Amino acid sequence: MTTRDEVENLIARVGLGDRxxxxxxYDATSAKLFGxxxxxxxxxxxxxxxxxxxxVKIWQxxxxxxxxxxxxxTWLITLARNLAIDRLRMRKAGSVDIDEVYDLADSGPTPExxxxxxxxxxxxxxxxxxxxxxxxxxxxxxxxxxxxxxxxAARYDVPLNTMRTWLRRSLINLKxxxxx
Amino acid sequence: xxxxxxHNDDVPLAGEYALHLLDADERSAFEDRLNKEPALRLIxxxxxxxxxxxxxxxxxxxxxxxxKAKIDTLLFADPKKPRAxxxxxxxxxxxxxxxxxxLAVLVVVPPGDETIAFTPRFAANIAAEDQSxxxxxxxxxxxxxxxxxxxxxxxxxxxxxxxxLIAEGxxxxxxxxxxxxxxxxxxxxxxxxxDQIDGGTLAISDEPIGGSTTGxxxxxxxxxxxxxxx
Numbered sequence: 561m562t563t564r565d566e567v568e569n570l571i572a573r574v575g576l577g578d579r580x581x582x583x584x585x586y587d588a589t590s591a592k593l594f595g596x597x598x599x600x601x602x603x604x605x606x607x608x609x610x611x612x613x614x615x616v617k618i619w620q621x622x623x624x625x626x627x628x629x630x631x632x633x634t635w636l637i638t639l640a641r642n643l644a645i646d647r648l649r650m651r652k653a654g655s656v657d658i659d660e661v662y663d664l665a666d667s668g669p670t671p672e673x674x675x676x677x678x679x680x681x682x683x684x685x686x687x688x689x690x691x692x693x694x695x696x697x698x699x700x701x702x703x704x705x706x707x708x709x710x711x712x713a714a715r716y717d718v719p720l721n722t723m724r725t726w727l728r729r730s731l732i733n734l735k736x737x738x739x740x
Numbered sequence: 741x742x743x744x745x746x747h748n749d750d751v752p753l754a755g756e757y758a759l760h761l762l763d764a765d766e767r768s769a770f771e772d773r774l775n776k777e778p779a780l781r782l783i784x785x786x787x788x789x790x791x792x793x794x795x796x797x798x799x800x801x802x803x804x805x806x807x808k809a810k811i812d813t814l815l816f817a818d819p820k821k822p823r824a825x826x827x828x829x830x831x832x833x834x835x836x837x838x839x840x841x842x843l844a845v846l847v848v849v850p851p852g853d854e855t856i857a858f859t860p861r862f863a864a865n866i867a868a869e870d871q872s873x874x875x876x877x878x879x880x881x882x883x884x885x886x887x888x889x890x891x892x893x894x895x896x897x898x899x900x901x902x903x904x905l906i907a908e909g910x911x912x913x914x915x916x917x918x919x920x921x922x923x924x925x926x927x928x929x930x931x932x933x934x935d936q937i938d939g940g941t942l943a944i945s946d947e948p949i950g951g952s953t954t955g956x957x958x959x960x961x962x963x964x965x966x967x968x969x970x
Contacts, residue, residue, distance in 0.1 A: 579816070579869075583808075583960070586808055586811070590802075590803050590807075590808070591800035591801055591802045591803065592798070592800045594800070594801050594802070594803040594807075595798045595799050595800045595801045596795055596798050598801055599795075599798045605909060608803060608804065608806075608807050611803055611807055612807055612810055612811050612814065615811045616811065616814060616815060619815055628785070629781075629782065629785050630785055630788065630789070631789065633792070634788055634789050634792045637792050637795050638788045638792060641792075641795065642760070645760045646760075649760075684790050684791070684793045684794065685793070699759070700794055702759040702760070702761055703759055703791050703794050703795075704794055704795070704798075706760060708760075708761065709761055709763075727756070727761065728752040728755075728756070729752075731751065731752040731755035731756065732748075732751060732752050734755075734790075735751050735752075735755070738790055
């Protein structure tokens with residue numbers, strides 16, 4: 561298991577152009593980041609391309625890491641998640657297929673929502689639990705499945721503006737809880 | 741106290757941004773502000789730190805070996821520093837043009853030779869970025885031969901170099917064998933692999949004597965190069 565300090569140190573060395581550190585960082589973190597890409601894209605070939613893009617970005621941006629205030633795994637996972645979601649959006653942009661939206665509506669809550677482990681959690685799960693279940697699921701769906709407002713509105717069968725109001729209010733409640 | 745306390749309207753907005761819920765116009769307006777407002781960047785960073793916990797349940801999945809080989813090719817195989825937005829394909833096209841020039845000198849086929857001419861249709865420049873290992877591969881479908889020219893570098897003492905083909909879209913690399921310690925080697929490709937050369941990547945890994953015993957590279961990938969049609 562690679563500790564936070566080790567990952568931080570590897571990122572710093574990658575920022576200096578150290579290729580050995582880059583390979584070590586890849587070995588230590590690629591499986592988690594590939595898991596994240598796979599989870600969001602649900603397509604192996606696309607997740608491989610996304611992971612490739614993630615590590616190119618890491619190589620290019622590692623020198624700015626220290627200044628951005630993120631913990632190392634948050635930085636890496638956020639980078640992977642955001643790139644995967646951008647790809648997902650590009651894929652969907654070509655086909656605004658109403659069937660796809662209905663398929664999403666039929667698929668029910670994500671397994672994660674049901675299977676959240678209770679221990680070793682920061683507050684966010686407790687705080688999400690304070691929201692109504694469907695609103696907590698909407699936040700998780702936006703984060704883990706990259707659902708857009710349109711998809712969320714279809715999924716929960718509410719008008720788009722209602723969905724926006726819901727989600728914004730959920731975020732305010734969530735932040736209130738997180739900073740209590 | 742957090743930075744969020746003074747920016748109540750911005751808290752949900754930053755959350756929507758972190759979740760990728762803003763539409764293109766809203767997003768670009770928000771990013772303009774992000775560039776100017778450190779406090780807003782902090783709110784986004786806090787949201788990302790909050791949300792990242794949601795990924796705790798995502799199981800790690802070991803990516804196939806060719807992904808790292810492709811990343812190394814993309815970042816290190818071309819002497820020019822890759823620029824943001826360059827695709828691997830464009831880099832490879834550039835490498836391909838250079839390779840065609842090189843091969844024009846290399847390939848000498850005597851006219852009227854009665855043996856099947858070695859006419860390369862595909863080639864790859866398998867090189868470490870620092871040029872410590874440079875191997876040129878060329879493939880002639882007519883002759884059924886993959887010719888390997890070791891131009892620079894050898895295996896470390898007590899180790900060997902093993903050649904791998906990572907076919908386009910394949911889940912795992914396939915070994916083409918351990919490279920003998922000689923300048924030039926002809927490899928007869930198994931029929932099953934002949935069609936997989938085009939678009940694939942050739943890579944060389946550092947392995948124990950006798951080669952990998954696992955069927956997959958066990959040591960460092962020292963060099964990689966895309967196969968291009970010439």
